[in-house]
Amino acid sequence: MAANKVSIGSYEEDLQRLLAEERGQELAQRVKMVLAWIVLLLVLALLFSGLDVNLGFTRIKFIKLDIEFVKEYSPFIAEGALQTILISIASIILAMVLALTSALARLSNNPIAVAVSTFYISLIRGTPLYLQVIFFFMALPQMGIYLSGYWAGVIALGLNYGAYMSEIFRAGILAVGKGQHEAATALGMSPGQKMRHIVLPQALRMAIPPIGNEYIAMLKDSSLVSATGFVREVLWRAQRVGRANFRNLEALIVAAFFYWMLTLVFTAIQARIEARFEQGEREIKTISH
Amino acid sequence: MRKITLILTILMIASVILSACGGGGENLLDVIKERGYLVVSTDPNYEPQSFLDPAATRAEGTVCPEDMLTYGVMKGFDVDVAKAVADGLGVEVCFATPEWDVITAGNWADRWDISIGSMTITKTRQGALDFAHPYYYTPAQFGAASDSGYSSLDDLEGETVCVATATTYLDWFNGELTIPDESILSQPPSNVTLVELPTDQECAQAIAAGRPEFSVYLTSDTVINSNIAGGLDVVKLGPVVFIEELAPAIDKNSSYDTTAFTEAVSNVIEGLHANGTLSSLSMQWFEVDLTKDPR
Known part of the structure:
Protein backbone atom coordinates (compact mmCIF):
# COMPACT_ATOMS: atom_id res chain seq x y z
CA MET A 1 0.00 0.00 0.00
CA PHE A 62 18.52 51.18 -50.55
CA ILE A 63 15.11 52.33 -51.77
CA LYS A 64 14.33 55.94 -50.87
CA LEU A 65 10.77 57.08 -50.28
CA ASP A 66 9.28 60.57 -50.11
CA ILE A 67 8.34 60.60 -46.42
CA GLU A 68 6.61 64.00 -46.71
CA PHE A 69 4.21 62.55 -49.28
CA VAL A 70 3.55 59.50 -47.10
CA LYS A 71 2.80 61.74 -44.09
CA GLU A 72 0.56 64.08 -46.04
CA TYR A 73 -1.54 61.51 -47.89
CA SER A 74 -1.69 58.51 -45.53
CA PRO A 75 -4.82 59.76 -43.72
CA PHE A 76 -6.60 60.24 -47.04
CA ILE A 77 -5.69 56.73 -48.20
CA ALA A 78 -6.57 55.28 -44.78
CA GLU A 79 -10.13 56.59 -45.11
CA GLY A 80 -10.60 53.96 -47.80
CA ALA A 81 -9.80 51.18 -45.33
CA LEU A 82 -13.30 51.41 -43.87
CA GLN A 83 -14.80 50.89 -47.34
CA THR A 84 -12.49 47.93 -47.89
CA ILE A 85 -13.50 46.36 -44.56
CA LEU A 86 -17.23 46.96 -45.09
CA ILE A 87 -17.17 45.46 -48.58
CA SER A 88 -15.11 42.43 -47.69
CA ILE A 89 -17.05 41.55 -44.52
CA ALA A 90 -20.44 41.75 -46.27
CA SER A 91 -19.02 39.81 -49.22
CA ILE A 92 -17.47 37.05 -47.13
CA ILE A 93 -20.76 36.48 -45.27
CA LEU A 94 -22.64 36.21 -48.56
CA ALA A 95 -19.89 34.00 -49.98
CA MET A 96 -20.01 31.59 -47.00
CA VAL A 97 -23.79 31.19 -47.27
CA LEU A 98 -23.58 30.58 -51.02
CA ALA A 99 -20.58 28.28 -50.66
CA LEU A 100 -22.19 26.10 -48.01
CA THR A 101 -25.51 25.93 -49.87
CA SER A 102 -23.91 25.05 -53.17
CA ALA A 103 -21.55 22.49 -51.57
CA LEU A 104 -24.53 20.76 -49.93
CA ALA A 105 -26.46 20.93 -53.21
CA ARG A 106 -23.51 19.49 -55.08
CA LEU A 107 -23.29 16.55 -52.64
CA SER A 108 -27.04 15.89 -52.57
CA ASN A 109 -28.86 13.19 -54.49
CA ASN A 110 -31.08 15.69 -56.28
CA PRO A 111 -29.95 15.99 -59.93
CA ILE A 112 -31.47 19.49 -60.30
CA ALA A 113 -29.64 20.72 -57.21
CA VAL A 114 -26.38 19.20 -58.46
CA ALA A 115 -26.92 20.84 -61.86
CA VAL A 116 -27.65 24.29 -60.37
CA SER A 117 -24.60 24.05 -58.11
CA THR A 118 -22.16 22.86 -60.79
CA PHE A 119 -23.53 25.41 -63.29
CA TYR A 120 -23.07 28.24 -60.78
CA ILE A 121 -19.54 27.20 -59.90
CA SER A 122 -18.56 26.71 -63.54
CA LEU A 123 -20.05 30.01 -64.78
CA ILE A 124 -18.66 32.17 -61.97
CA ARG A 125 -15.20 30.62 -61.82
CA GLY A 126 -14.96 30.74 -65.59
CA THR A 127 -15.56 34.49 -65.96
CA PRO A 128 -13.49 37.47 -64.72
CA LEU A 129 -14.42 39.19 -61.46
CA TYR A 130 -14.13 42.63 -63.10
CA LEU A 131 -16.83 41.65 -65.60
CA GLN A 132 -19.05 40.42 -62.76
CA VAL A 133 -18.71 43.72 -60.89
CA ILE A 134 -19.51 45.74 -64.02
CA PHE A 135 -22.38 43.35 -64.85
CA PHE A 136 -24.17 43.89 -61.55
CA PHE A 137 -23.60 47.63 -61.76
CA MET A 138 -24.19 48.41 -65.45
CA ALA A 139 -26.25 45.53 -66.89
CA LEU A 140 -28.87 44.87 -64.21
CA PRO A 141 -30.36 48.39 -64.57
CA GLN A 142 -31.64 47.28 -67.98
CA MET A 143 -33.87 44.89 -66.04
CA GLY A 144 -34.95 47.71 -63.76
CA ILE A 145 -32.69 46.58 -60.88
CA TYR A 146 -30.56 49.43 -59.54
CA LEU A 147 -27.87 48.29 -57.12
CA SER A 148 -25.59 50.92 -55.59
CA GLY A 149 -21.87 50.64 -56.36
CA TYR A 150 -21.35 49.14 -52.91
CA TRP A 151 -24.04 46.46 -53.21
CA ALA A 152 -23.17 45.60 -56.81
CA GLY A 153 -19.64 45.02 -55.56
CA VAL A 154 -20.71 42.98 -52.54
CA ILE A 155 -22.94 40.73 -54.65
CA ALA A 156 -20.29 40.24 -57.34
CA LEU A 157 -17.57 39.49 -54.79
CA GLY A 158 -19.89 37.26 -52.74
CA LEU A 159 -20.97 35.24 -55.76
CA ASN A 160 -17.40 34.98 -57.03
CA TYR A 161 -15.81 33.88 -53.78
CA GLY A 162 -18.83 31.70 -52.97
CA ALA A 163 -18.05 29.65 -56.07
CA TYR A 164 -14.42 29.17 -55.09
CA MET A 165 -15.24 28.51 -51.43
CA SER A 166 -17.91 25.98 -52.34
CA GLU A 167 -15.13 23.60 -53.28
CA ILE A 168 -13.47 24.20 -49.91
CA PHE A 169 -16.65 23.24 -48.07
CA ARG A 170 -17.14 20.25 -50.33
CA ALA A 171 -13.61 19.06 -49.59
CA GLY A 172 -14.23 19.59 -45.85
CA ILE A 173 -17.47 17.62 -45.91
CA LEU A 174 -15.93 14.79 -47.94
CA ALA A 175 -12.99 14.64 -45.53
CA VAL A 176 -15.24 13.65 -42.61
CA GLY A 177 -14.65 9.92 -42.16
CA LYS A 178 -17.13 7.27 -43.20
CA GLY A 179 -17.09 5.95 -39.63
CA GLN A 180 -18.56 9.26 -38.39
CA HIS A 181 -21.49 8.91 -40.79
CA GLU A 182 -22.04 5.30 -39.76
CA ALA A 183 -21.82 6.10 -36.05
CA ALA A 184 -24.33 8.94 -36.43
CA THR A 185 -26.72 6.68 -38.32
CA ALA A 186 -26.27 3.97 -35.70
CA LEU A 187 -27.27 6.52 -33.03
CA GLY A 188 -30.51 6.96 -34.92
CA MET A 189 -29.82 10.44 -36.31
CA SER A 190 -31.71 11.62 -39.37
CA PRO A 191 -29.55 12.74 -42.36
CA GLY A 192 -30.27 16.38 -41.42
CA GLN A 193 -29.24 15.88 -37.79
CA LYS A 194 -26.15 14.00 -38.90
CA MET A 195 -25.14 16.89 -41.16
CA ARG A 196 -25.81 19.53 -38.50
CA HIS A 197 -24.34 17.86 -35.43
CA ILE A 198 -21.65 15.54 -36.76
CA VAL A 199 -20.45 16.36 -40.27
CA LEU A 200 -20.59 20.16 -40.54
CA PRO A 201 -18.77 20.98 -37.26
CA GLN A 202 -15.87 18.80 -38.35
CA ALA A 203 -15.98 20.00 -41.96
CA LEU A 204 -15.94 23.67 -40.86
CA ARG A 205 -12.90 23.07 -38.69
CA MET A 206 -11.00 21.81 -41.72
CA ALA A 207 -12.36 24.63 -43.91
CA ILE A 208 -11.20 27.53 -41.70
CA PRO A 209 -7.57 27.90 -42.91
CA PRO A 210 -8.48 27.92 -46.63
CA ILE A 211 -11.43 30.27 -45.93
CA GLY A 212 -8.99 32.63 -44.22
CA ASN A 213 -6.94 32.51 -47.39
CA GLU A 214 -9.94 33.40 -49.53
CA TYR A 215 -10.91 36.26 -47.24
CA ILE A 216 -7.46 37.79 -47.50
CA ALA A 217 -7.53 37.48 -51.28
CA MET A 218 -10.97 39.11 -51.29
CA LEU A 219 -9.72 42.00 -49.16
CA LYS A 220 -7.42 42.93 -52.01
CA ASP A 221 -9.84 42.08 -54.83
CA SER A 222 -12.35 44.49 -53.29
CA SER A 223 -10.40 47.26 -55.04
CA LEU A 224 -12.12 46.23 -58.30
CA VAL A 225 -15.39 47.62 -56.94
CA SER A 226 -13.99 51.15 -57.38
CA ALA A 227 -14.42 50.76 -61.14
CA THR A 228 -18.13 51.49 -60.61
CA GLY A 229 -17.30 55.08 -59.67
CA PHE A 230 -19.24 55.12 -56.40
CA VAL A 231 -16.84 53.30 -54.08
CA ARG A 232 -13.46 54.76 -53.20
CA GLU A 233 -11.40 52.26 -51.23
CA VAL A 234 -7.70 52.08 -50.30
CA LEU A 235 -6.16 51.23 -53.65
CA TRP A 236 -8.31 53.68 -55.62
CA ARG A 237 -7.32 56.53 -53.31
CA ALA A 238 -3.65 55.55 -53.45
CA GLN A 239 -3.65 55.49 -57.24
CA ARG A 240 -5.39 58.86 -57.55
CA VAL A 241 -3.12 60.79 -55.19
CA GLY A 242 -0.08 58.86 -56.43
CA ARG A 243 -0.66 59.75 -60.06
CA ALA A 244 -1.51 63.36 -59.30
CA ASN A 245 1.73 63.87 -57.34
CA PHE A 246 4.10 61.63 -59.35
CA ARG A 247 4.46 59.45 -56.26
CA ASN A 248 2.92 56.16 -57.39
CA LEU A 249 5.41 54.01 -55.53
CA GLU A 250 4.92 55.80 -52.21
CA ALA A 251 1.13 55.78 -52.58
CA LEU A 252 1.02 52.08 -53.41
CA ILE A 253 3.31 51.25 -50.50
CA VAL A 254 0.98 53.16 -48.16
CA ALA A 255 -1.94 51.15 -49.58
CA ALA A 256 0.06 47.94 -49.18
CA PHE A 257 0.73 48.82 -45.56
CA PHE A 258 -2.99 49.17 -44.83
CA TYR A 259 -3.80 45.91 -46.61
CA TRP A 260 -1.14 44.17 -44.61
CA MET A 261 -2.47 45.56 -41.33
CA LEU A 262 -5.98 44.41 -42.23
CA THR A 263 -4.58 40.99 -43.08
CA LEU A 264 -2.74 40.80 -39.74
CA VAL A 265 -5.90 41.67 -37.83
CA PHE A 266 -7.86 39.09 -39.75
CA THR A 267 -5.18 36.43 -39.28
CA ALA A 268 -5.36 37.00 -35.52
CA ILE A 269 -9.15 36.62 -35.58
CA GLN A 270 -8.79 33.47 -37.67
CA ALA A 271 -6.31 32.00 -35.16
CA ARG A 272 -8.85 32.54 -32.37
CA ILE A 273 -11.65 30.87 -34.31
CA GLU A 274 -9.33 28.00 -35.15
CA ALA A 275 -8.35 27.63 -31.49
CA ARG A 276 -12.02 27.43 -30.51
CA PHE A 277 -12.71 24.64 -32.96
CA GLU A 278 -9.49 22.89 -31.92
CA GLN A 279 -10.65 23.04 -28.29
CA GLY A 280 -13.65 20.88 -29.09
CA GLU A 281 -11.40 18.46 -30.91
CA ARG A 282 -9.04 18.17 -27.92
CA GLU A 283 -11.85 17.56 -25.47
CA ILE A 284 -13.10 14.71 -27.61
CA LYS A 285 -9.58 13.27 -27.72
CA THR A 286 -9.24 13.48 -23.92
CA ILE A 287 -12.53 11.73 -23.37
CA SER A 288 -11.63 8.96 -25.79
CA HIS A 289 -8.30 8.35 -24.03
CA MET B 1 -45.65 21.97 -54.57
CA ARG B 2 -42.53 22.00 -56.64
CA LYS B 3 -44.49 22.93 -59.75
CA ILE B 4 -46.03 25.90 -57.97
CA THR B 5 -42.59 27.19 -57.00
CA LEU B 6 -41.39 26.81 -60.57
CA ILE B 7 -44.41 28.66 -61.99
CA LEU B 8 -44.03 31.42 -59.39
CA THR B 9 -40.34 31.82 -60.26
CA ILE B 10 -41.09 32.07 -63.97
CA LEU B 11 -43.83 34.62 -63.30
CA MET B 12 -41.51 36.69 -61.15
CA ILE B 13 -38.77 36.73 -63.77
CA ALA B 14 -41.29 37.57 -66.50
CA SER B 15 -42.74 40.44 -64.48
CA VAL B 16 -39.29 41.91 -63.86
CA ILE B 17 -38.47 41.76 -67.58
CA LEU B 18 -41.84 43.21 -68.60
CA SER B 19 -41.67 46.03 -66.07
CA ALA B 20 -38.28 46.98 -67.50
CA CYS B 21 -39.71 47.20 -71.02
CA GLY B 22 -42.36 49.74 -70.08
CA GLY B 23 -41.84 53.41 -69.25
CA GLY B 24 -38.98 55.44 -70.72
CA GLY B 25 -39.06 58.71 -72.58
CA GLU B 26 -39.25 60.83 -69.43
CA ASN B 27 -37.45 64.14 -69.84
CA LEU B 28 -33.99 63.99 -68.17
CA LEU B 29 -33.86 67.77 -67.66
CA ASP B 30 -37.08 67.66 -65.61
CA VAL B 31 -35.82 64.66 -63.64
CA ILE B 32 -32.60 66.49 -62.72
CA LYS B 33 -34.40 69.70 -61.74
CA GLU B 34 -36.83 67.76 -59.56
CA ARG B 35 -34.00 65.75 -57.99
CA GLY B 36 -32.04 68.93 -57.19
CA TYR B 37 -28.59 67.70 -58.21
CA LEU B 38 -26.64 66.93 -61.37
CA VAL B 39 -24.49 63.77 -61.34
CA VAL B 40 -21.26 64.44 -63.24
CA SER B 41 -18.70 61.74 -63.97
CA THR B 42 -15.08 62.80 -64.10
CA ASP B 43 -11.85 60.92 -63.60
CA PRO B 44 -9.74 62.61 -60.90
CA ASN B 45 -6.45 61.57 -62.47
CA TYR B 46 -5.87 64.79 -64.32
CA GLU B 47 -4.54 67.80 -62.50
CA PRO B 48 -5.30 70.63 -63.22
CA GLN B 49 -8.48 69.51 -65.00
CA SER B 50 -9.82 67.24 -62.30
CA PHE B 51 -8.25 66.04 -59.08
CA LEU B 52 -8.97 65.25 -55.44
CA ASP B 53 -8.21 67.48 -52.50
CA PRO B 54 -7.31 65.06 -49.68
CA ALA B 55 -7.62 67.80 -47.08
CA ALA B 56 -11.12 68.91 -48.10
CA THR B 57 -14.22 67.73 -46.29
CA ARG B 58 -17.65 67.05 -47.73
CA ALA B 59 -19.66 70.18 -48.51
CA GLU B 60 -22.03 71.13 -45.70
CA GLY B 61 -25.76 70.77 -46.27
CA THR B 62 -25.18 68.95 -49.54
CA VAL B 63 -28.01 67.06 -51.23
CA CYS B 64 -25.52 64.73 -52.96
CA PRO B 65 -26.00 61.05 -52.04
CA GLU B 66 -23.46 59.53 -49.66
CA ASP B 67 -21.51 57.66 -52.36
CA MET B 68 -20.88 60.76 -54.52
CA LEU B 69 -18.20 63.42 -54.04
CA THR B 70 -19.06 67.07 -53.57
CA TYR B 71 -17.64 70.25 -55.09
CA GLY B 72 -14.51 71.17 -53.12
CA VAL B 73 -13.44 67.57 -52.52
CA MET B 74 -13.08 67.47 -56.30
CA LYS B 75 -11.16 70.37 -57.77
CA GLY B 76 -9.93 71.60 -61.14
CA PHE B 77 -10.99 73.25 -64.38
CA ASP B 78 -13.46 70.52 -65.42
CA VAL B 79 -14.89 70.52 -61.91
CA ASP B 80 -15.41 74.29 -61.97
CA VAL B 81 -17.06 74.06 -65.39
CA ALA B 82 -19.32 71.27 -64.06
CA LYS B 83 -20.24 73.52 -61.13
CA ALA B 84 -21.01 76.41 -63.49
CA VAL B 85 -23.18 74.15 -65.67
CA ALA B 86 -25.09 72.86 -62.62
CA ASP B 87 -25.51 76.46 -61.40
CA GLY B 88 -26.86 77.38 -64.83
CA LEU B 89 -29.43 74.58 -64.52
CA GLY B 90 -30.24 75.68 -60.96
CA VAL B 91 -29.11 72.47 -59.20
CA GLU B 92 -26.19 71.26 -57.04
CA VAL B 93 -23.28 69.43 -58.67
CA CYS B 94 -22.27 65.91 -57.45
CA PHE B 95 -19.43 63.75 -58.75
CA ALA B 96 -19.06 60.05 -59.55
CA THR B 97 -15.61 58.70 -60.36
CA PRO B 98 -15.86 55.65 -62.65
CA GLU B 99 -12.93 54.40 -64.71
CA TRP B 100 -12.38 56.45 -67.86
CA ASP B 101 -13.10 53.59 -70.27
CA VAL B 102 -16.43 52.94 -68.52
CA ILE B 103 -17.34 56.58 -69.23
CA THR B 104 -16.30 56.64 -72.89
CA ALA B 105 -18.12 53.37 -73.64
CA GLY B 106 -21.56 54.93 -73.07
CA ASN B 107 -24.44 52.73 -71.79
CA TRP B 108 -24.24 54.39 -68.41
CA ALA B 109 -27.46 52.75 -67.18
CA ASP B 110 -28.50 56.24 -65.92
CA ARG B 111 -25.82 56.00 -63.21
CA TRP B 112 -24.71 59.58 -63.92
CA ASP B 113 -26.22 62.31 -66.10
CA ILE B 114 -23.26 63.79 -67.90
CA SER B 115 -19.49 63.55 -68.31
CA ILE B 116 -17.62 66.82 -67.93
CA GLY B 117 -14.14 65.38 -68.10
CA SER B 118 -12.20 66.98 -70.96
CA MET B 119 -13.59 64.47 -73.43
CA THR B 120 -12.65 65.07 -77.06
CA ILE B 121 -15.43 64.95 -79.63
CA THR B 122 -14.70 62.08 -82.01
CA LYS B 123 -16.88 60.35 -84.58
CA THR B 124 -16.37 57.01 -82.79
CA ARG B 125 -17.51 58.41 -79.47
CA GLN B 126 -20.46 60.06 -81.17
CA GLY B 127 -21.73 56.53 -81.82
CA ALA B 128 -22.34 56.09 -78.10
CA LEU B 129 -22.52 59.65 -76.77
CA ASP B 130 -24.11 62.99 -77.61
CA PHE B 131 -21.90 66.04 -77.17
CA ALA B 132 -22.99 69.47 -75.96
CA HIS B 133 -21.21 72.66 -77.09
CA PRO B 134 -17.39 72.44 -76.56
CA TYR B 135 -16.11 74.33 -73.52
CA TYR B 136 -12.42 74.40 -74.45
CA TYR B 137 -9.83 73.24 -76.94
CA THR B 138 -6.60 71.34 -76.26
CA PRO B 139 -3.57 71.14 -78.50
CA ALA B 140 -1.92 67.67 -78.60
CA GLN B 141 1.79 67.94 -77.91
CA PHE B 142 4.79 65.62 -77.70
CA GLY B 143 6.87 65.74 -74.53
CA ALA B 144 10.34 64.25 -74.18
CA ALA B 145 13.00 63.79 -71.57
CA SER B 146 15.25 66.85 -71.79
CA ASP B 147 18.21 64.56 -72.68
CA SER B 148 16.25 62.45 -75.21
CA GLY B 149 18.27 63.75 -78.17
CA TYR B 150 15.14 64.26 -80.30
CA SER B 151 14.65 67.67 -81.86
CA SER B 152 11.76 67.28 -84.30
CA LEU B 153 8.88 64.94 -85.19
CA ASP B 154 10.98 63.38 -87.99
CA ASP B 155 13.44 62.12 -85.36
CA LEU B 156 10.69 59.90 -83.96
CA GLU B 157 10.60 57.61 -86.99
CA GLY B 158 11.17 54.03 -85.84
CA GLU B 159 11.32 55.08 -82.17
CA THR B 160 9.23 54.07 -79.13
CA VAL B 161 6.54 56.44 -77.81
CA CYS B 162 4.41 56.21 -74.67
CA VAL B 163 0.66 56.97 -74.83
CA ALA B 164 -2.25 56.41 -72.44
CA THR B 165 -4.80 53.70 -73.19
CA ALA B 166 -8.14 54.64 -74.80
CA THR B 167 -7.06 58.20 -75.62
CA THR B 168 -7.16 60.28 -78.78
CA TYR B 169 -3.34 60.30 -78.72
CA LEU B 170 -3.33 56.54 -79.25
CA ASP B 171 -5.96 56.90 -82.00
CA TRP B 172 -3.84 59.50 -83.82
CA PHE B 173 -0.93 57.06 -84.06
CA ASN B 174 -3.20 54.27 -85.24
CA GLY B 175 -4.81 56.52 -87.87
CA GLU B 176 -8.11 56.08 -86.06
CA LEU B 177 -8.54 59.66 -84.89
CA THR B 178 -11.90 60.74 -86.19
CA ILE B 179 -11.91 64.42 -85.28
CA PRO B 180 -12.72 66.87 -88.09
CA ASP B 181 -9.93 66.86 -90.74
CA GLU B 182 -9.08 70.55 -90.34
CA SER B 183 -8.19 69.88 -86.66
CA ILE B 184 -5.42 67.42 -87.59
CA LEU B 185 -2.27 69.47 -88.22
CA SER B 186 0.37 66.73 -88.78
CA GLN B 187 0.48 63.05 -89.62
CA PRO B 188 2.13 60.58 -87.17
CA PRO B 189 5.78 59.56 -87.76
CA SER B 190 6.09 56.12 -89.35
CA ASN B 191 7.18 52.79 -87.77
CA VAL B 192 6.64 54.00 -84.24
CA THR B 193 6.44 51.38 -81.47
CA LEU B 194 3.76 52.30 -78.95
CA VAL B 195 3.86 51.58 -75.22
CA GLU B 196 0.40 51.90 -73.67
CA LEU B 197 0.13 52.84 -70.01
CA PRO B 198 -3.09 53.46 -68.04
CA THR B 199 -2.71 57.26 -67.97
CA ASP B 200 -0.49 60.00 -69.43
CA GLN B 201 0.93 60.64 -65.98
CA GLU B 202 2.46 57.17 -65.89
CA CYS B 203 4.27 57.92 -69.16
CA ALA B 204 5.70 61.11 -67.70
CA GLN B 205 6.66 59.38 -64.45
CA ALA B 206 8.31 56.46 -66.24
CA ILE B 207 10.41 58.92 -68.27
CA ALA B 208 11.29 60.97 -65.20
CA ALA B 209 12.23 57.77 -63.33
CA GLY B 210 14.73 57.00 -66.08
CA ARG B 211 13.03 53.95 -67.59
CA PRO B 212 15.03 53.12 -70.74
CA GLU B 213 12.14 51.82 -72.93
CA PHE B 214 11.06 55.24 -74.21
CA SER B 215 11.86 58.89 -73.65
CA VAL B 216 8.98 60.58 -75.43
CA TYR B 217 5.21 60.72 -74.88
CA LEU B 218 2.20 62.27 -76.54
CA THR B 219 -0.41 64.03 -74.42
CA SER B 220 -2.11 67.40 -74.12
CA ASP B 221 -0.15 70.63 -74.02
CA THR B 222 -1.65 71.32 -70.58
CA VAL B 223 -0.49 68.00 -69.11
CA ILE B 224 3.06 68.70 -70.29
CA ASN B 225 2.90 72.21 -68.81
CA SER B 226 1.84 70.77 -65.47
CA ASN B 227 4.53 68.04 -65.67
CA ILE B 228 7.17 70.71 -66.21
CA ALA B 229 5.71 72.86 -63.42
CA GLY B 230 5.67 69.74 -61.21
CA GLY B 231 9.43 69.48 -61.56
CA LEU B 232 9.70 66.62 -64.08
CA ASP B 233 12.71 66.89 -66.34
CA VAL B 234 10.77 67.02 -69.65
CA VAL B 235 10.48 69.46 -72.56
CA LYS B 236 8.00 70.00 -75.40
CA LEU B 237 8.99 68.36 -78.67
CA GLY B 238 7.89 69.73 -82.06
CA PRO B 239 4.71 71.63 -82.96
CA VAL B 240 1.09 70.95 -81.95
CA VAL B 241 -0.04 67.86 -83.92
CA PHE B 242 -3.80 68.16 -83.61
CA ILE B 243 -6.44 70.22 -81.79
CA GLU B 244 -9.17 68.59 -79.75
CA GLU B 245 -12.59 70.02 -79.05
CA LEU B 246 -13.57 69.13 -75.50
CA ALA B 247 -17.20 68.97 -74.64
CA PRO B 248 -19.65 67.55 -72.09
CA ALA B 249 -20.94 64.11 -73.13
CA ILE B 250 -24.36 62.59 -72.56
CA ASP B 251 -25.29 58.90 -72.90
CA LYS B 252 -27.18 58.14 -76.14
CA ASN B 253 -28.61 55.00 -74.50
CA SER B 254 -30.17 56.80 -71.56
CA SER B 255 -33.64 55.53 -70.69
CA TYR B 256 -34.67 59.21 -70.49
CA ASP B 257 -35.25 61.69 -73.29
CA THR B 258 -32.02 63.72 -73.27
CA THR B 259 -32.75 66.19 -76.11
CA ALA B 260 -33.83 69.09 -73.91
CA PHE B 261 -31.04 68.38 -71.41
CA THR B 262 -28.28 68.42 -74.08
CA GLU B 263 -29.69 71.66 -75.47
CA ALA B 264 -29.89 73.27 -72.03
CA VAL B 265 -26.25 72.33 -71.28
CA SER B 266 -25.12 73.77 -74.65
CA ASN B 267 -27.00 76.99 -73.91
CA VAL B 268 -25.38 77.31 -70.49
CA ILE B 269 -21.90 76.75 -72.00
CA GLU B 270 -22.45 79.30 -74.76
CA GLY B 271 -23.45 81.75 -72.04
CA LEU B 272 -20.27 80.95 -70.07
CA HIS B 273 -18.19 81.57 -73.22
CA ALA B 274 -19.96 84.88 -73.86
CA ASN B 275 -19.71 86.29 -70.33
CA GLY B 276 -16.03 85.40 -69.98
CA THR B 277 -16.47 82.86 -67.16
CA LEU B 278 -14.74 80.09 -69.12
CA SER B 279 -11.82 82.34 -70.12
CA SER B 280 -11.18 83.35 -66.53
CA LEU B 281 -11.43 79.73 -65.32
CA SER B 282 -8.94 78.75 -68.00
CA MET B 283 -6.57 81.55 -66.95
CA GLN B 284 -6.97 80.45 -63.32
CA TRP B 285 -6.14 76.77 -63.95
CA PHE B 286 -3.92 76.80 -67.07
CA GLU B 287 -2.57 80.37 -67.03
CA VAL B 288 -3.55 80.55 -70.69
CA ASP B 289 -6.95 80.94 -72.36
CA LEU B 290 -7.77 77.65 -74.06
CA THR B 291 -11.45 78.38 -74.44
CA LYS B 292 -11.28 80.27 -77.75
CA ASP B 293 -11.71 78.15 -80.89
CA PRO B 294 -8.25 78.27 -82.56
CA ARG B 295 -9.70 77.92 -86.08
Missing part, protein backbone atom coordinates in the same frame (compact mmCIF):
# COMPACT_ATOMS: atom_id res chain seq x y z
CA ALA A 2 2.71 2.43 1.04
CA ALA A 3 4.86 1.57 -2.02
CA ASN A 4 1.90 2.16 -4.20
CA LYS A 5 1.37 5.61 -2.75
CA VAL A 6 5.00 6.57 -3.39
CA SER A 7 4.84 5.42 -6.97
CA ILE A 8 1.67 7.40 -7.63
CA GLY A 9 3.28 10.46 -6.08
CA SER A 10 6.38 10.19 -8.24
CA TYR A 11 4.25 9.59 -11.31
CA GLU A 12 2.38 12.81 -10.66
CA GLU A 13 5.61 14.66 -10.00
CA ASP A 14 7.07 13.34 -13.23
CA LEU A 15 3.97 14.37 -15.10
CA GLN A 16 4.11 17.89 -13.64
CA ARG A 17 7.80 18.16 -14.42
CA LEU A 18 7.29 16.97 -18.00
CA LEU A 19 4.37 19.34 -18.53
CA ALA A 20 6.41 22.26 -17.15
CA GLU A 21 9.29 21.34 -19.45
CA GLU A 22 6.92 21.23 -22.41
CA ARG A 23 5.50 24.63 -21.48
CA GLY A 24 9.03 26.01 -21.17
CA GLN A 25 9.93 24.67 -24.60
CA GLU A 26 6.76 26.13 -26.08
CA LEU A 27 7.55 29.53 -24.57
CA ALA A 28 11.13 29.41 -25.88
CA GLN A 29 9.79 28.55 -29.33
CA ARG A 30 7.42 31.52 -29.20
CA VAL A 31 10.14 33.92 -28.09
CA LYS A 32 12.39 32.75 -30.92
CA MET A 33 9.58 33.19 -33.42
CA VAL A 34 8.80 36.73 -32.25
CA LEU A 35 12.50 37.63 -32.40
CA ALA A 36 12.76 36.27 -35.94
CA TRP A 37 9.74 38.37 -36.94
CA ILE A 38 11.37 41.47 -35.50
CA VAL A 39 14.56 40.78 -37.44
CA LEU A 40 12.59 40.27 -40.67
CA LEU A 41 10.70 43.53 -40.07
CA LEU A 42 13.99 45.35 -39.54
CA VAL A 43 15.34 43.92 -42.81
CA LEU A 44 12.19 45.14 -44.58
CA ALA A 45 12.57 48.58 -42.98
CA LEU A 46 16.23 48.66 -44.06
CA LEU A 47 15.21 47.88 -47.64
CA PHE A 48 13.14 51.09 -47.71
CA SER A 49 15.49 53.15 -45.54
CA GLY A 50 17.02 55.13 -48.40
CA LEU A 51 20.46 54.49 -46.85
CA ASP A 52 23.53 54.76 -49.02
CA VAL A 53 26.25 52.53 -47.53
CA ASN A 54 29.82 52.69 -48.78
CA LEU A 55 31.60 49.44 -47.93
CA GLY A 56 34.86 50.45 -49.61
CA PHE A 57 34.85 47.73 -52.27
CA THR A 58 31.17 48.21 -53.09
CA ARG A 59 28.31 50.59 -52.48
CA ILE A 60 24.83 49.50 -51.42
CA LYS A 61 21.93 51.85 -52.06
